[in-house]
Amino acid sequence: MSVPDSRVHEHLDRLVRRVQADARVPAVSAALHRADRPLWTRTVGGTGTDNPLGPGTQFRIGSVTKTFTAVLVLQCRDDGLLDLDDPVGRHLDLPAHGELTVRRLLSHTAGLQREPFGDVWDSLRAPDADQLVAELDRAERVLPTGRRFHYSNLGMAVLGQLVARLRGGSWAQALTERILTPLGLTDTTVTPRPTAATGFLVDAYSDEAHPEPPTDFGAVGPAAQLWSTATDMARWAAFLADPAALDPAGAVLAPATLEEMRWPLTTTDETLWGAGFGLGLILIPQGERVMHVGHDGAMPGFLAGVYGRRGGDGTAGAMGAAVLGSSGTATEVFDLPHRLLAAAVEHDPAEIEPWRPGAPAPAALRGALGRWWGEGSEYVFSWHDGTLRARGVADPAGRPPAIFTPLADQPDVFRVVSGREAGELLRLTRDEAGVVVRMHWATYRFTRHQETFDRYDFRAGG
Structure with a gap:
């Protein structure tokens, strides 16, 4: 018999409250999605504005955006618009690096430098689409293609331009029409709503929390632009782990394609082998044949962790967790989704399905x-x-x-x-x-x- 919900929720609540207090995060919003239980949410802190903090409060999710762009690219592949081994220059007119393949860009093994040309994090001015493309010849290939994992916002930005070109509109339009609307992610937007939380830098040596400036990432938006809620992101994480449960008709993406995206193409650290990278997705093994799949995100004043759980005894269907925080330095936010998923399975495992006789073998x-x-x-x-x-x-x-x-x-x-x-x-x-x-x-x-x-x-x- 499962532990009563109140006791499970109390345990999850304490995990969230402990991170908010110990990591000094002005606002934390967490959610846990699973097919066999009602949605669980918890918020702690304040928005930094006159608006109350609640499950509907938006936070910036940073590089979790990349998982959406990756799905858009795989949709294009499934629709016959590209092959993953196509050089990106086959579909985009680029002044340089057009020989890099779609697969290498998705898996961060193309060797392309991390950011667009210029000191974008110093100026906080991101290029528009024309500038991004025009200045590609000023961007370096910092490693040989295929040599190793090297994270690149620039590479994902190029893939966003690829999606826009193949779909005949903008990346944001394709995102809304082909992912957000079909999956009911109504609180996920390219620009923040007026009720969004403020992002902060919390001083290391005092309790001062200084608001970070709002930024628009322009043409690099496909790498890090989105705002969302923990509720939407827990649902998205569940989709990445178990697409058939949330999208049974495969309207967004076929389960087999997401399985392909989850296959590890590289390790992110050759000395530890603690995480891998597939096609736009981070893969973190948990032992006992359990895998967490998703992405972390960081933007000025915000951190996010969004992961779904696959495999292992007690794991429920469509199981995903999201933790969004309004501090740019509270890295404990990244670990909390994994702890929530593990705790939920430990204290409230999925029911054991009874065996039933089946049809004989031919x-x-x-x-x-x-x-x-x-x-x-x-x-x-x-x-x-x-x-x-x-x-x-x-x-x-x-x-x-x-x-x-x-x-x-x-x-x-x-x-x-x-x-x-x-x-x-x-x-x-x-x-x-x-x-x-x-x-x-x-x-x-x-x-x-x-x-x-x-x-x-x-x-x-x-």
Whole structure:
């Protein structure tokens, strides 16, 4: 039986209040979204204006904006407007760096310098679209392409221009029409509402909180412009983790495409391997085959952490957390979404679904079920949820099985659609009576008994 909501909420509340007090954040807004419980929200502090702080208060979310731009780019790919391995110059007329691919820009492995030309963080004047493009020849390639992760607001700004060009409007229009409206993110906007919180720099040696100047990021907006609420961002995080639950028709993005975005393309720190980066998404492993996917954000006076949770025992469907803070230095904000997600699972895990009998395996496949040996190791082939599956007997608990789907024109040949050897083929071989006597998986031979590669059968003695 789950812990009563009041006790769970009290625990989550204390986590938020502790960060607000210890990190000295003028305002914190947090939210937790999950498919099996009502939305949880908590706000602590004040907006810095005459407006009260509440779940509807907007904060700047900074680089969380990049996750929206990344989804817009993948929408273009799915609509056939580009290929991820296209050089960006194929679609934009650029004076330099047009050879960098869309995939490299999305994964921050293009080697492009971090910011547009000029001291934008000193002047707080961002370029417009024409200036951004015109001055690309003054921007450096600071690392060889593909060498390593190097974060680049400039690269994401270029992708925003790419989306605008392919959609025939502005980045903001595409964002509203293709993501915000379909997902009901009505409190996410390009410019702040009058009721938005004020961002502050909190003095390191006193309790003074000085308001930061408002900034418009211009053509770099696709990297960091958006304002939102914790409620909207928790929903967005849940979408990134479990799109089928929030967008069952795939109107915004197909679940398979988001799965592609979540695949790690690089590590962000080669000495620690504590986080990876996919296509516009930060991936932070939590142990026990649990992954948090999302992004952090920072702009003058604001920090944000927005992450969804995938995998692990007790994780609910559509589970996402967001924490928004009105201090530019309270980095504890970044860790709090992960702590909220972990605490929710620990103190209020998802219900265990009862097992129910299902349909039998097709008659032609029943002879393929059971134990097989390949490469000296033992595997179990089984039929569950309408699919043929295989797991290594020595696989750790929680490792997903390989899942096969038959080829339409070859009933005894299957494609691995997920898990071990994804993309490879499994081929069944039958004897004259139609009994499956041998299999080949990714060309490796599988037999009913353990054999050496030259077919010495230990059970048969040769």
